[in-house]
Amino acid sequence: MKLRSVKITPIAFRDPPLLNAAGIHEPYALRSIIELESDTGQIGLGESYGDASFLRLTSALQPSLVGLDPFDLNGLRARVQKVVSGTRVEAGAEFLLAPGTDPVKNAQKLFSAFEVAMLDMQARSLDRPLVDMLGGRVRDEVPFSAYLFFKYAHHIDADYPADAWGETLTPEQLVVQAQTMVDRHGFGSFKLKGGVLPPDQELASIQALARHFPGKPLRIDPNGNWSLPTAIEMGRKLEGLLEYYEDPCPTLADMAELHRATGMPLATNMVVTDMAQFRENVAANGCQIILSDHHYWGGLRETQLLARMCEVFGMGLSMHSNSHLGISLMAMTHLAASVPLLSYACDTHYPWLDPAEEVIQGGQLRFHEGAIVLGEAPGLGVDIDQDALARLHQQFLECGIRSRNDAAQMRKYQPEWGGQAPRF
Numbered sequence: 001m002k003l004r005s006v007k008i009t010p011i012a013f014r015d016p017p018l019l020n021a022a023g024i025h026e027p028y029a030l031r032s033i034i035e036l037e038s039d040t041g042q043i044g045l046g047e048s049y050g051d052a053s054f055l056r057l058t059s060a061l062q063p064s065l066v067g068l069d070p071f072d073l074n075g076l077r078a079r080v081q082k083v084v085s086g087t088r089v090e091a092g093a094e095f096l097l098a099p100g101t102d103p104v105k106n107a108q109k110l111f112s113a114f115e116v117a118m119l120d121m122q123a124r125s126l127d128r129p130l131v132d133m134l135g136g137r138v139r140d141e142v143p144f145s146a147y148l149f150f151k152y153a154h155h156i157d158a159d160y161p162a163d164a165w166g167e168t169l170t171p172e173q174l175v176v177q178a179q180t181m182v183d184r185h186g187f188g189s190f191k192l193k194g195g196v197l198p199p200d201q202e203l204a205s206i207q208a209l210a211r212h213f214p215g216k217p218l219r220i221d222p223n224g225n226w227s228l229p230t231a232i233e234m235g236r237k238l239e240g241l242l243e244y245y246e247d248p249c250p251t252l253a254d255m256a257e258l259h260r261a262t263g264m265p266l267a268t269n270m271v272v273t274d275m276a277q278f279r280e281n282v283a284a285n286g287c288q289i290i291l292s293d294h295h296y297w298g299g300l301r302e303t304q305l306l307a308r309m310c311e312v313f314g315m316g317l318s319m320h321s322n323s324h325l326g327i328s329l330m331a332m333t334h335l336a337a338s339v340p341l342l343s344y345a346c347d348t349h350y351p352w353l354d355p356a357e358e359v360i361q362g363g364q365l366r367f368h369e370g371a372i373v374l375g376e377a378p379g380l381g382v383d384i385d386q387d388a389l390a391r392l393h394q395q396f397l398e399c400g401i402r403s404r405n406d407a408a409q410m411r412k413y414q415p416e417w418g419g420q421a422p423r424f
């Protein structure tokens, strides 16, 4: 079996005005959809970043993949290395919320995007679920948490009607948002995207969640937007309320100091994003929980390796997420189902997806009591809706966004927005 065609389609989908440390989401989020086809008619699917610099890399790689055996992942790696070493590293986004926007991760991002599609093809050719290419499942259901955001009611500049969620800027509104997530999807734990409002208002929001959902695990993630003194002060006030405290301050040294000062379990998807940082983290004992993301950790198998490393060093593991569609959700699910150590429910932005914007056949995937249940369908278990893909590609061509920039978007609301971190 050889790859006969490699198609990469950039798409844009509607994204709500969610607030974060960098600013605010733009009206459209970008992704790329990868479709491989073999000379035997087998397909393989992938989903990854859709910003201009990533698309340049995928286009550079594309011709060298035709003729490759889909089982030859080392062949993929060699081709990725060739493309990445010949590419000038472009400046990253103004404010890095996650390494997904960091060009330093080009090789890992590029390999991962195509590794998933090749594993999907391998699995389909064997009529097995993708998880079987990863050693088989250790669980049938992968739990996700409700990912809560402060948000505005509508975008300042969208060419479509406001979403149905409305505004969330107060603890009361946040509880309503959380309850809606539970009613719709059955989530049993909650993550609040913080670093947005003054810290005491975010504390009040966590306290309101704790009152409304007694005993349910809670987390807050200020994306490094709190200084060390603020993070220590807030940590003391949050004492007993959190299952973990995610990336409150921006550096590994700060996280280590915070852990020494508070003893709280700290999680990260910002200061441990590769094995070199993993090693530094072990030495510093900065973070005790690593939030993996196969899109920038170098693929599904590299993330399994990370999981093993976490086990060896007695750390916890869960998953980070950016705005994404169902192909990514299923890749995360197959991976998480294969990993013995999955200490916490995974993050996902998926509930924020407008159901009309999904690219897979049958529409949006459903959570069952907060989990995605893994079936027996071959590969990732999803197929592309070609009409939806064409529509979302057209939306990409027309939306005008080519690289995510939450700070520039925020300046449309607040022209003086600086975006420096830590802000509090």
Ligand code: GKR
Pocket: 018, 019, 020, 021, 097, 098, 193, 221, 223, 269, 320, 321, 322, 323, 347
């Ligand atoms: O999409 O606003 C967002 C998130 O803040 C995202 O960019 C982060 O990467 O979800 C992320 C996180 O956990 O840090």
Ligand code: MG
Pocket: 221, 223, 246, 247, 268, 269, 270, 320
């Ligand atoms: Mg995070």
